[in-house]
Amino acid sequence: MSEQFPALRALTEIFHYHIHVYYDETSRARAVKLHALIGERFAVQLGRFFDQPVGPHTMAQYEIGFFADQFAQLVPWLMLNHFDLPILLHPNTDQEREDHRGSSFWLGQPVPLLLERLDVSLIAAGHAEPRAVTINSTPTVQA
Ligand code: ZN
Numbered sequence: 138m139s140e141q142f143p144a145l146r147a148l149t150e151i152f153h154y155h156i157h158v159y160y161d162e163t164s165r166a167r168a169v170k171l172h173a174l175i176g177e178r179f180a181v182q183l184g185r186f187f188d189q190p191v192g193p194h195t196m197a198q199y200e201i202g203f204f205a206d207q208f209a210q211l212v213p214w215l216m217l218n219h220f221d222l223p224i225l226l227h228p229n230t231d232q233e234r235e236d237h238r239g240s241s242f243w244l245g246q247p248v249p250l251l252l253e254r255l256d257v258s259l260i261a262a263g264h265a266e267p268r269a270v271t272i273n274s275t276p277t278v279q280a
Contacts, residue, residue, distance in 0.1 A: 167220040176274040202270035229267035
């Protein structure tokens with residue numbers, strides 16, 4: 138009997154990407170600095186600071202949204218410059234729960250997520266697609 142493999146997914150399923158930067162009271166200043174450094178260097182959507190857990194997130198965090206054109210620069214830059222903060226990187230597709238689970242990766246120490254708060258399929262849950270990403274940074278510094 139031959140092994141059955143799952144159907145391949147197409148890159149076109151990815152609307153955009155998120156990183157989530159997690160922090161607490163002792164690391165908040167580093168998180169604030171990183172937020173500013175990212176905005177100075179990359180064309181991204183800089184999200185607001187959530188000092189309380191929200192949605193699937195069990196710690197304070199903020200979100201940075203970006204498109205594929207920034208990926209190859211932003212992600213390696215974060216590998217070198219994340220101030221030891223936990224960072225989740227995930228794609229945004231229809232499959233929100235899997236985006237945050239098996240399709241994601243972490244820099245630093247992973248933080249538990251409440252995955253059951255995420256939809257298995259956004260379309261099946263009545264949402265057309267992931268929340269839009271609107272670039273609001275003005276990069277002026279070479280990464
Ligand atoms: Zn996200």
